[in-house]
Amino acid sequence: MLLMETEGKEVKMALIELTHVKKEFSGKNGAIKAVNDVNLTVEKGDIYGIVGYSGAGKSTLVRLLNGLELPTSGTVVVKGQDITKLKNRELRNFRKKIGMIFQHFNLLWSRTVIDNIKLPLELAGVSKAEQKTRAAELLELVGLEGRGDAYPSQLSGGQKQRVGIARALANNPEILLCDEATSALDPQTTEEVLDLLLDINKKLNLTIVLITHEMNVIRKICNKVAVMELGSVVEEGDVLDVFRHPQQTVTKRFVQQELAPEDDTDEMIQSFMKENPGGKIVTLSFKENNANEPVISQAIRQYAIDINVVYGKVQQAKGSTLGSLTVLLTGDPEEIDKAVAFFNSKEVGVEVITHE
Template sequence: MIKIDSLTKEFSIGEKKLTAVNDLSLEIQSGEIFGIIGYSGAGKSTFIRLLNRLETPSSGSVTIGDKQITTLSKKDLRNARQDIGMIFQHFNLLWSRTVQDNIAFPLEIAGVGKSERQKRVQELVDLVGLTGREKAYPSQLSGGQKQRVGIARALANRPNVLLCDEATSALDPETTNSILDLLVSINKKLGLTIVMITHEMHVIRKICDRVAVMEKGSIVEQGDVLEVFSHPKMPVTKKFVKQVMGDTDEDEAEMNQLFQNENNRNVLRLHFIGETTNQALISQLAKKFDIDLNILQGKITQTQRGAYGTLFVQLIGDQHEIDKAVQYIDEQTSVEMEVVENER
């Protein structure tokens, strides 16, 4: 477990003080993939550097396992860092070293013998999917391959925790997905605790179990990814969710125009969890009530904990039948309903 208690980091800029991380408390469970998301300037990167004490906190504590990182001596900190791997946005590879030599570097520093070092390097090369590229230099690799080297290097000393600082931000979408799939596989195979720092909600959606949202150095919202996605509370979280759902200004304009039509009555917004939930509900409504259903718009997205989505539907028919259908929907525990006609 990682336990952060009242963590604060202040920087002095001339006579002014900038608080990058502000009285932050958080617990991350062993073996989970935990996401920290926020926009530029939220304090994310400073926070993750505090976890392995690349930055020294102004106050507060970080405990990883049974070690309070913030109170360790320099010698003990060096030893503790062997249990904490880290990968970076821009890879931070040694350009004069080959793939296998980059991966071997932390083992050399740790004093691991040549034979054992070579064996471990080959295990990691195979694990991250770089078999056959052992003797290539970073300049000969794609962005995704460079990040795979970075991941292998971070795993060299068999850490219990892997910190990822914007690890996919420099990659294209297809490569990002392949790296995220690799991290999920590593998490399952090795039981690692992974902390993902990102400004991309897609990353959180795809692989994280829980998420914390940072703004101005503080955590403003946290919880299970599916819960945070389906019921965002803070404006910054709602903005992130809107982005990952693919909502655009064109979508908003289209819906505004739709609702300005006076014939569009009895329109409902349905929030559902589970891919088949909305399909089953629409089928049941059509069978149980003498009404027509017009699906105006719908979107669904996947998370590690399941699917969720929103569906706009219009009920057409006798008002008495419509009222019964609305009551039926309201009684369903797996679907949340809002009447949205004339709200725009």
């Protein structure tokens, strides 16, 4: 058990702990720091998202969690065990309890669906009868009943990823690593696969570490998130807190891309500012305790300003509402500043995008 009692309350303990982890590779121009002094804690039952742009170090980090890569320095502790100290056989046995799914499925095309799922069990020396029973259970779990005799070439992308998930669960892992698992899927199929992962997390109390460059994936199912840039974790915390109060520039960029409409927002903002050079554009971020409060109309009544809506979006994240509204404030500069202070007093997040 990874739980302890503290004054009658159940407290989660860490399942995965990374302490000052670095991973360097040799390059033509010297050492490349793929992972740079990362400290990270994942608790049992978490769906922990690691987000970053290409080259941020996400894939290297996730490979450190199952020993496919060993750190240059620092410690990687899983279930109280420092995996950097495991020998070959110990490491192989350790990996059996960590499942992994990939962006491009990595299925064996000459094998049927059922045989792909059985593969880890075959390698583990499980009897054929047990393989058959377990594979049938997993087919049902991932919603592929009746497709066991099909080949990967006969499946859609979403179905292939379901096979990949079933195969990753074959040995009853305690941790599931997902390396860009939805990047090759269309939006609708992505939603379905994320719903499946969320369902598996709840049914099996399975800890999931999910790396992605898509913030909508984080918003959809994760409860914790770490943002990576140039090999370092620059921001981390509860998903709702990070969405509502992003601190780092890269995090703000991710959140703005997620909450902004599909249009070219930069061009839209520049157009508004060109027509209103004395105005100020701000993004207002709302949460549940103020999402329904009419702060816009209150500000217009109290201060000599006009407010034009530039764009806005409302989304759900882990059962809570996230809202963002970007507006243009025009009027006397002092009145604009008073309105901004008013928004802050109402616990509405305020970020000034451009101003004159």
